Amino acid sequence: MGRHAVTAAAAAIGAVVTCKAFGLQSLPSHDHVLSSRQRSMSAPQQLRHIKTSRTALCRWCAPPGGTPAVAEKHDSGDSDLQEEHEQLHQQQQLQLNVFHQLLQDCQTAADYAATAEPADAGSGSSEWSGFWTAEPKLQQVLDSLQQCSPAWRGGRGASLAWSWLGLSTMPLRVMLHQGGGFGVLLTVLPPGAKPPAHRPMIGAHMLSIVCQGDVEQVKANGQRIINRTRHTPETPIWNSFGGGVRRLANMSVTTAYILEVLFYGKRGPPEYDTRAPDGGAAERNAEADEFILSGPRAMATLSAPPCDPEVLFRSVGEEGGDEGGEVLVIRGREGSLLLGGQGGGAAAAPVTSAAAVVGASLATSVGGLDTQLEEIVRRVLATRALPADVRQALGVSHVRGLLLYGPPGCGKTLLARELARRLKARPPQLVSGPEVLDKWVGEAERKVRALFAAAEEEHERCVRGGGDPADLPLHVICFDELDALCRTRGSLLGDTSGVRDSVVNQILAKMDGLVGLQNLVSGGTKWVTCRNGFCCHAVVVLVTRYSAFGASVVLAKMDGLVMSLQNPLAVGMTERRDLLDAAPLTDYSFAHQYNQSDQHDAHFNTISMRALVVGMTNRRDLLDAALLRPGRLEVAVFVPLPDEQGRRQILAIHLRQARSSGLVDDDVSDALLASRTAGFSGADLAGLVRSAISFAVARWQDLHFTRAAGGVAIATSTSDSTANESADSAATAGVRVTVADFERALLEVEPSVSDSGERLGVRRRLRNMSKAVAKGLQGS
Ligand SMILES: Nc1ncnc2c1ncn2[C@@H]1O[C@H](COP(=O)(O)OP(=O)(O)OP(=O)(O)O)[C@@H](O)[C@H]1O
Incomplete structure (x- = not known):
């Protein structure tokens, strides 16, 4: 038998073995894995090909154990949803196919290399010796590697494939x-990540x-090679031989994903080499050790390797969320990543990425x-979805x-409310400034x-x-119209300024309490007279840091703060409480004295884990800068205003019911309406x-009125032809919203916000007022 025949047979056997090894049985049959001709197509062409393969999609949509709801979606009659759904599945299908193709190709290449052996890597500069594959x-x-991307996305912001790993910090x-x-x-590097240098697998x-x-990529193995690679469809593949010391750094603002195929031959997977980069044989590179072990070790807790490709690529419909929408469903082994703290469940139980589920269901x-x-x-x-031990690690x-x-009306309050609801939090406390x-x-x-108080009391009780x-x-805890409350301190003139400053301070104090101040010593209140002669209720926190x-300095500073800034919050800090005299403590009538070892530190820290403060404003520029510091409202x-695609989504949401x-x-087309509503807020x-x-309701009421009055169903009360046509049918005896209704609505509703975020209504009123004034002046 010629070499080619042997290798072809080996490839065929290899493919079968590979399929079994990868658990491909439950996946779409081989005719849905791309043929070599299809693989030579561009990604969009492949997408088109898959689109025509309806059987494959349906199999994928309704996998064993899949919910009927997923299949029902096809019959919902909602063409937009159905189209979106199909696109999503087509993309998933493509990704899965591409990945499986990669595995098959790797297996074939490895089978061809069966006779080759990597050289011993003892020197740390190992190379694969001789012929290893055709x-x-x-x-x-x-080619297969070139097709891989974690960045394909489904509809409505659902992130697919590996992008959920990008949540890792x-x-x-x-x-x-x-x-x-x-x-x-797969190596996932958060933005700016520069993990310590390490050696790739020896002999690979x-x-x-x-x-x-x-x-x-910086390699230093006798010679230094610096290689910078930005992802493009034509990104070159790094082709290297194992053993050299290497450092990877993510230079981009997004998470970087690096996919590696390592061929290690018959002798089995080599260990990661964590020896010092300088080549010291025994001396371990602790830093690299930590990185490498924290990765796989974290992943071992998170998702026992090797991951099931299905696990990584699965991202379908209603299974994980109580409200539907695209969610990432992870069928994992014990303790998969982002389990929402449920690690260690039954092996086959579906587990979901809590954060991704919340995100997708918010959409x-x-x-x-x-x-x-x-x-x-x-x-x-x-981080809130991570199991505690992983977070600590x-x-x-x-x-x-x-x-x-x-700008107003774009969904800030809605987002905050929904966020609280989806987080299964206590009913959100929403107050406006x-x-x-x-x-x-x-x-x-x-x-x-x-x-x-509720968070604190609940904690105490627990x-x-x-x-x-x-x-x-x-x-x-949500503060709407925060700018009314938390203006830059000292920026307001008049009697109310002290009160507002004091509220800012109170919020800051509470948030800092939530941050978990270390070494909190004392807290209390005091009535003080401010410069403007008004009495303020001072909240005083004394921190030993x-x-x-010295004692007198602290006292003076506290008084000074209170007096000079009209600032009713005084914070004194010292690491030497023993140096303090009694004055600050008595003067400020401190009710409690805590120290580092006090439970209250833990108290504040734990409360902080259970509270999220959400501020909302149209005028971020007016907010006190102290509020925006890390540890406070740190994520802004x-x-x-929604773009066309956004408007389409919003219209679909409001018309869904x-x-x-x-x-x-x-x-009634959301797409058409979206194109005609530029500048509209949510x-x-x-x-x-x-x-x-x-309009539809009015027509319906008229119709019923006519029926009730004359017993005849004629919609004479409306000139709308659509309603007339449908008046006979039982179905249209109910309300029916038509294109004509939207045409009339478009004449009635205008955008309320200008591009710069101002309310147009106000401007319009002002314009009208000035016109009226001008008229009045002319008349007089
Ligand atoms: N992105 C959106 N998606 C769906 N509905 C939206 C969206 N934005 C606004 N809406 C609709 O508009 C209503 C008002 O929005 P919301 O109060 O959240 O806006 P806001 O940004 O908080 O405005 P303001 O700054 O005036 O408080 C919402 O209850 C919702 O019905």
């Missing part, structure tokens, strides 16, 4: 496959591709804010404050304290009852839908 096989692997290495003489590794022939991001009620949702999920929610703490800012302000001295601050505060639900102050997300009840004409679009429905 050139065409290598080319196939390279730490570099991660994920073993996607291991066995059959090769491994496939490696092919790496940057799937996303801009990555610098079902908040439209046009995909990027914002992604940022919120990554920066605010992701990564050394990350929760973000406690989120600021949503932007002007509501908090009070004419009575000290009352506004009391209201602020009351907002935080601790007293011997419970674990970590199990407590989250408290979300800096030894720079701009919520803009009426549509699902079959009350909207098929001719609130305007909601108003437009309400207006259109109001």
